[in-house]
Amino acid sequence: MPELPEVETIVRGLKKVLIYSKIIHIYKSKYNLRISYTKNFETELLDSKIINVYRLAKYIIIETDFGKSIIIHLGMSGRLLFQNSIYKKHQKHDHVVFHLSDNKSIIYNDPRRFGLVQFIKNSDIFQNKLFKDLGIEPFSKDLNYKYFASKIKNKNASIKQFLMNNQNIVGIGNIYANEILHLAKISPFKSVKYLNTHEIKILIESIKIILNNAIIAGGSSLKDYIAPNGMLGNFQSYFKVYNRENKDCFNCKKGRIIKTTLCQRSTYYCIYCQKIN
DNA sequence: ATGATGTCCTGGGCGC
DNA sequence: TGCGCCCAGGACATCA
Numbered sequence: 001m002p003e004l005p006e007v008e009t010i011v012r013g014l015k016k017v018l019i020y021s022k023i024i025h026i027y028k029s030k031y032n033l034r035i036s037y038t039k040n041f042e043t044e045l046l047d048s049k050i051i052n053v054y055r056l057a058k059y060i061i062i063e064t065d066f067g068k069s070i071i072i073h074l075g076m077s078g079r080l081l082f083q084n085s086i087y088k089k090h091q092k093h094d095h096v097v098f099h100l101s102d103n104k105s106i107i108y109n110d111p112r113r114f115g116l117v118q119f120i121k122n123s124d125i126f127q128n129k130l131f132k133d134l135g136i137e138p139f140s141k142d143l144n145y146k147y148f149a150s151k152i153k154n155k156n157a158s159i160k161q162f163l164m165n166n167q168n169i170v171g172i173g174n175i176y177a178n179e180i181l182h183l184a185k186i187s188p189f190k191s192v193k194y195l196n197t198h199e200i201k202i203l204i205e206s207i208k209i210i211l212n213n214a215i216i217a218g219g220s221s222l223k224d225y226i227a228p229n230g231m232l233g234n235f236q237s238y239f240k241v242y243n244r245e246n247k248d249c250f251n252c253k254k255g256r257i258i259k260t261t262l263c264q265r266s267t268y269y270c271i272y273c274q275k276i277n
Numbered sequence: 278a279t280g281a282t283g284t285c286c287t288g289g290g291c292g293c
Numbered sequence: 294t295g296c297g298c299c300c301a302g303g304a305c306a307t308c309a
Contacts, residue, residue: 002302002303003302003303005302006302034285034286034303034304034305058302058303058304073303073304074302074303075285075286075302075303075304076286076301076302076303076304077286077287077288077301077302077303093287110286110287111286111287111288112285112286112287112288112301112303113285113286113287114285114286114303114304115303154278154279155279155280156279156280157279157280161280164303166303166304173302173303174301174302174303175302176302219302220302222301222302242302263280263281263282264281264282264283265301266300266301
């Protein structure tokens with residue numbers, strides 16, 4: 001489900017409303033998520049205060065004054081909702097509810113349960129296996145030609161697969177990989193070993209542009225994603241290739257958008273302006 | 278080590 | 294209306 005722009009939107013929304021709230025009750029459903037809940041999940045952070053909310057890759061990190069953070073990943077279908085009132089009406093697939101002071105609540109809902117909610121000591125976050133192999137943040141200054149070139153060295157993967165691999169660059173999922181490659185006018189099938197200097201530079205720019213524009217639009221709302229306040233993002237109305245099978249290309253006005261499969265994920269590209277050579 | 282494939286799950290949409 | 298099939302914003306494990 002959510003890629004970096006959606007997670008970033010959620011984090012910005014939560015940051016406005018959660019700081020200094022105290023956790024007074026934690027509910028979890030009987031179903032496990034992708035990773036089992038941390039031990040003492042329902043009691044560990046009781047009475048702690050939320051002191052920060054931030055994003056790492058596609059993870060939402062809610063930091064408490066107990067020196068521990070709540071780590072949330074939304075998987076494909078997860079949602080995080082905020083309510084300015086005590087949450088009583090449980091919906092199907094509500095798996096975790098944090099009841100906070102001032103009658104606020106945060107609700108984690110995830111039909112497919114591919115996500116996770118964990119508590120991790122702040123000092124252990126980067127040693128944790130969820131985080132230790134993550135690549136660079138796309139808005140980092142260090143995402144530059146040198147970094148990119150070093151990462152693609154000796155690799156044979158397609159560029160789309162490379163972009164979606166969190167060990168290279170974090171936060172890019174299937175939608176934005178498609179959009180980034182279209183903006184860069186590079187075929188998703190192109191092997192990273194054939195990318196030239198110019199293409200790499202354009203790609204780096206395209207990553208930043210697409211993700212930034214998506215954040216400005218509040219993310220993309222297809223089926224599952226809505227911001228914690230219930231608002232829908234609208235970047236989907238700016239999609240140039242994703243979900244545009246057989247439509248004309250906005251970019252070159254000559255080609256048509258093709259839908260195909262690459263690495264078992266639906267892949268959209270313009271047959272004219274994203275040629276492999 | 279790398280890349281391809283399978284797997285965890287539920288629900289929506291489609292064709293019959 | 295109902296059934297079976299395929300598809301879905303992710304991330305891993307496993308295998309050659």
